[in-house]
Amino acid sequence: MNYRRCEKFLSRISPPLYVIPGNHDDPAWLGRFFLPPGLPLPADPSPGFSYYFDRGEDRFIFLDVQKAGRREGYINETQLRFVEQLIESFTGRCTIVVHNPPIPLGCDWMDKTMLIENGFELHKILSYHRTRLRCVLFGHVHQFLQVVRDGVLYVGGPSLCAQFSLYPGAPDGSFDGSLPAGFNVLRYFKGGISVLQVPIMEGVSQTKE
Numbered sequence: 001m002n003y004r005r006c007e008k009f010l011s012r013i014s015p016p017l018y019v020i021p022g023n024h025d026d027p028a029w030l031g032r033f034f035l036p037p038g039l040p041l042p043a044d045p046s047p048g049f050s051y052y053f054d055r056g057e058d059r060f061i062f063l064d065v066q067k068a069g070r071r072e073g074y075i076n077e078t079q080l081r082f083v084e085q086l087i088e089s090f091t092g093r094c095t096i097v098v099h100n101p102p103i104p105l106g107c108d109w110m111d112k113t114m115l116i117e118n119g120f121e122l123h124k125i126l127s128y129h130r131t132r133l134r135c136v137l138f139g140h141v142h143q144f145l146q147v148v149r150d151g152v153l154y155v156g157g158p159s160l161c162a163q164f165s166l167y168p169g170a171p172d173g174s175f176d177g178s179l180p181a182g183f184n185v186l187r188y189f190k191g192g193i194s195v196l197q198v199p200i201m202e203g204v205s206q207t208k209e
């Protein structure tokens with residue numbers, strides 16, 4: 001099983017691992033292998049995989065926005081209230097983690113099929129509380145990306161495989177073989193945050209996600 005192999009491989013990394021499901025995941029299986037025990041969960045079980053934890057002056061909020069069998073995501077009402085309460089009840093700064101981007105990125109095919117389809121509702125809450133946020137982390141776009149929208153920093157992560165084309169007018173699901181695989185390293189410091197984009201290997205081409 002892939003999750004079992006993945007767990008075995010990742011267990012060599014010593015820091016704790018916190019995950020959220022994406023569109024290719026089975027949340028139940030992912031949770032069985034990776035969801036850390038003892039994390040605070042919302043009272044309503046409908047947001048399944050959503051959870052949070054605190055580290056000093058920082059709160060990290062993970063939201064499962066997966067829409068089964070679809071590329072786009074969805075955030076339900078319970079999750080929206082969950083985020084709002086978690087931000088308002090914490091005096092430090094919050095980092096939000098989701099799989100799909102909550103805001104349009106200006107690339108037609110991505111904006112049509114890859115966003116949290118009602119992400120504007122999340123963005124409305126986040127922009128209202130912008131001074132209490134560090135950033136919003138997302139994947140799914142297979143690209144290094146940083147966007148500030150209405151005072152909220154959105155940070156996109158690349159894939160460890162092929163990277164999507166993200167220019168306006170790019171063909172649906174097209175890949176850019178010139179872009180490297182990689183990952184982001186986030187540095188938290190008093191009053192701010194920096195994002196180090198780390199490329200790890202040559203770009204590869206694919207024809208489909």
Ligand SMILES: [Fe+2]
Pocket residue numbers: 022023024099139140141
């Ligand atoms: Fe994805």
